[in-house]
Amino acid sequence: MSNGLQEVTEYSFSKKSDERFKELEKKFPEKNSLVLWALHLVQEDIGYVPEVAMEYVAQKTGVSKSWVSGVVTFYSMYNKKPVGKYHLQVCHNVSCWLNGSDKLEEAIKRKLNIEHGETTNDGKFTFSHVECLASCGTSPVVQVNNDYHEKMTPEKLEELIDELKQK
Amino acid sequence: MADLEKRILLQDVGKPNSHSIDVYEESGGYTALKKILIEDNKKWTPGAIIEEVKASNLRGRGGAGFPTGLKWSFIPKDSPKPKYLICNADEGEPGTFKDRVLLEDTPHGFIEGMIIAGIALDSKQGYIYIRGEFYKPWERVEQAIKEAYEKGYLGDNIFGTQHSFHLATYRGAGAYICGEETALIESIEGKRGHPRLKPPFPAVEGLYKCPTVVNNVETYAAVPHIINNGAKWYSSLSVGSEKSGGTKLFSISGHVNNPGVFEVPLGLPMIDIIEKVCGGIKNGNKLKAVIPGGSSTPILTAEEASKAIMDYEGMAAVGTFLGSGAVIVLDETTDMVELAYRVAYFYEHESCGQCTPCREGTKWVKDIMKRFKDGIGQENDLDTLCDFSQYMANGATVCPFGDAVMMAVVPIVQKFRSEFEARIDNSEDVQHKVSAAG
Ligand SMILES: Cc1cc2nc3c(=O)[nH]c(=O)nc-3n(C[C@H](O)[C@H](O)[C@H](O)COP(=O)(O)O)c2cc1C
Ligand code: FES
Numbered sequence: 001m002s003n004g005l006q007e008v009t010e011y012s013f014s015k016k017s018d019e020r021f022k023e024l025e026k027k028f029p030e031k032n033s034l035v036l037w038a039l040h041l042v043q044e045d046i047g048y049v050p051e052v053a054m055e056y057v058a059q060k061t062g063v064s065k066s067w068v069s070g071v072v073t074f075y076s077m078y079n080k081k082p083v084g085k086y087h088l089q090v091c092h093n094v095s096c097w098l099n100g101s102d103k104l105e106e107a108i109k110r111k112l113n114i115e116h117g118e119t120t121n122d123g124k125f126t127f128s129h130v131e132c133l134a135s136c137g138t139s140p141v142v143q144v145n146n147d148y149h150e151k152m153t154p155e156k157l158e159e160l161i162d163e164l165k166q167k
Numbered sequence: 168m169a170d171l172e173k174r175i176l177l178q179d180v181g182k183p184n185s186h187s188i189d190v191y192e193e194s195g196g197y198t199a200l201k202k203i204l205i206e207d208n209k210k211w212t213p214g215a216i217i218e219e220v221k222a223s224n225l226r227g228r229g230g231a232g233f234p235t236g237l238k239w240s241f242i243p244k245d246s247p248k249p250k251y252l253i254c255n256a257d258e259g260e261p262g263t264f265k266d267r268v269l270l271e272d273t274p275h276g277f278i279e280g281m282i283i284a285g286i287a288l289d290s291k292q293g294y295i296y297i298r299g300e301f302y303k304p305w306e307r308v309e310q311a312i313k314e315a316y317e318k319g320y321l322g323d324n325i326f327g328t329q330h331s332f333h334l335a336t337y338r339g340a341g342a343y344i345c346g347e348e349t350a351l352i353e354s355i356e357g358k359r360g361h362p363r364l365k366p367p368f369p370a371v372e373g374l375y376k377c378p379t380v381v382n383n384v385e386t387y388a389a390v391p392h393i394i395n396n397g398a399k400w401y402s403s404l405s406v407g408s409e410k411s412g413g414t415k416l417f418s419i420s421g422h423v424n425n426p427g428v429f430e431v432p433l434g435l436p437m438i439d440i441i442e443k444v445c446g447g448i449k450n451g452n453k454l455k456a457v458i459p460g461g462s463s464t465p466i467l468t469a470e471e472a473s474k475a476i477m478d479y480e481g482m483a484a485v486g487t488f489l490g491s492g493a494v495i496v497l498d499e500t501t502d503m504v505e506l507a508y509r510v511a512y513f514y515e516h517e518s519c520g521q522c523t524p525c526r527e528g529t530k531w532v533k534d535i536m537k538r539f540k541d542g543i544g545q546e547n548d549l550d551t552l553c554d555f556s557q558y559m560a561n562g563a564t565v566c567p568f569g570d571a572v573m574m575a576v577v578p579i580v581q582k583f584r585s586e587f588e589a590r591i592d593n594s595e596d597v598q599h600k601v602s603a604a605g
Binding site for chain 2: 027028029030032033034035036037039040061063067070071074075076077078092093094095097098099130131132133134135136137138139143146147148
């Protein structure tokens with residue numbers, strides 16, 4: 001791929017994910033409840049859900065592969081293709097917009113030269129705009145992987161990006 | 168400023184380690200559960216718990232405002248099937264951020280509420296459905312569940328009684344529609360979040376085809392306080408209508424000096440909340456409009472907002488809803504066309520796609536709003552938009568999402584029509600521009 005991200009062609013749970021999955025199995029009377037969980041684990045392992053992982057999850061949870069791919073395509077958090085190491089997600093819903101989220105989107109486009117849905121060539125950053133993250137009182141907000149960065153300003157965001165570049 | 172606040176569910180928020188079980192117990196946490204199971208166990212039969220919740224006038228805090236005790240009474244008592252409790256922590260309605268505070272800063276309150284509900288409804292298993300983006304809140308809830316198991320508040324034979332209750336979390340994965348209770352149930356079953364046709368209602372056939380109660384985080388969090396202090400105390404906390412009992416968490420955002428989550432008695436004037444609790448409008452600007460209960464509730468003009476009372480009946484009186492209590496305050500600088508576009512964009516993005524009128528209609532609504540945003544609106548567009556209601560709302564779709572779209576967008580256009588009319592392009596080549604814009 002042009003942006004330097006590797007496609008995954010073989011997959012099984014990491015040791016950690018396998019243990020988590022076994023724990024989770026005890027909590028639900030029906031195995032199909034584990035589909036979403038298993039996909040979260042896949043994503044923790046490799047950052048997105050490739051075809052091979054869908055097959056793997058189907059087999060682990062006893063549902064068809066089309067069930068799994070239906071789920072993957074329905075929920076926005078499951079990445080259908082590899083994403084950058086840092087996924088910058090800017091909320092552009094009402095309250096964030098009122099508090100200047102447009103300027104955050106511009107800062108990312110300017111600094112990283114990527115549009116919504118794109119990844120930088122070095123595979124480090126992906127940018128998406130997303131819907132309300134329930135952080136409207138401390139808006140605008142940018143979610144980077146699992147973390148919320150609240151009351152963001154373009155300056156703070158650029159600093160954050162510089163910091164992440166060093167990592 | 169703080170006088171109007173009445174912190175009951177939020178009593179611990181702001182204390183160091185407010186999320187820990189120690190802090191919760193220090194302020195009386197889990198005493199309601201002890202009363203029910205040990206100290207006053209003769210009085211607190213399952214039926215008595217349900218009656219107390221009914222008498223408290225607690226209404227569902229997730230958006231629809233359905234009386235909680237009444238909902239609980241729909242669970243069949245003689246069903247041989249297991250009964251499930253679900254806590255709806257999907258919090259996706261734009262403008263809403265109050266459940267996040269409960270999950271992150273004081274999770275034991277709603278956990279105790281769920282255990283009590285479990286006893287009342289003879290349920291042995293509860294699930295907390297947390298939106299996928301809430302990673303830290305989810306970790307906090309997991310930790311809280313662990314603590315409650317360690318203390319023996321969760322598990323088999325709680326305090327040596329015959330009551331058992333287990334609790335586990337479920338993480339969503341980014342879909343607003345999964346906040347709708349039947350879509351949420353589908354999601355816990357590992358499927359796409361497509362709402363189900365009702366009836367059967369979840370109380371009869373919900374999770375795994377078993378009787379199920381779904382309540383919002385805040386609803387469960389009120390329950391221990393009702394048991395501890397009585398239904399009368401709780402219902403009289405509110406200052407407005409009899410039918411709206413208790414306090415309510417409001418998520419207030421937008422153009423106010425002091426945004427945030429505030430717990431106040433139901434029934435206060437909206438204007439007092441904006442002026443006194445939130446420190447008024449930023450930069451000394453004038454109020455233009457308020458979205459009172461999350462993006463799905465009809466917008467109010469400043470004039471309407473000045474008369475509005477913040478409870479279920481008060482909101483109905485001005486033609487809107489209390490919803491989830493998400494108040495978005497808009498000042499005079501707000502571009503209403505852009506607002507309508509943002510709202511329409513959201514609904515188009517989040518339509519689950521199951522019903523044709525909603526899937527196609529949300530796209531049309533967004534496309535029309537985009538034309539106005541781009542200054543190439545058409546003379547008949549606004550009337551066409553208002554006509555969509557008959558196809559998308561009032562039962563045309565499986566769930567109320569279609570209604571929500573129209574309630575969100577149409578009143579913005581109706582109440583601020585001149586701003587839209589100013590973006591109509593009457594030039595001869597407008598059709599070209601429209602086609603070019605796609
Ligand atoms: C499109 C849609 C989204 C919803 N989102 C939520 C939500 O995020 N959280 C919530 O508690 N209820 C939500 N609801 C309401 C639920 O369907 C349900 O009424 C509620 O969880 C019941 O709990 P309560 O009676 O305690 O309010 C939503 C409803 C619809 C139609
Ligand atoms: S609008 Fe951005 S977090 Fe709610």
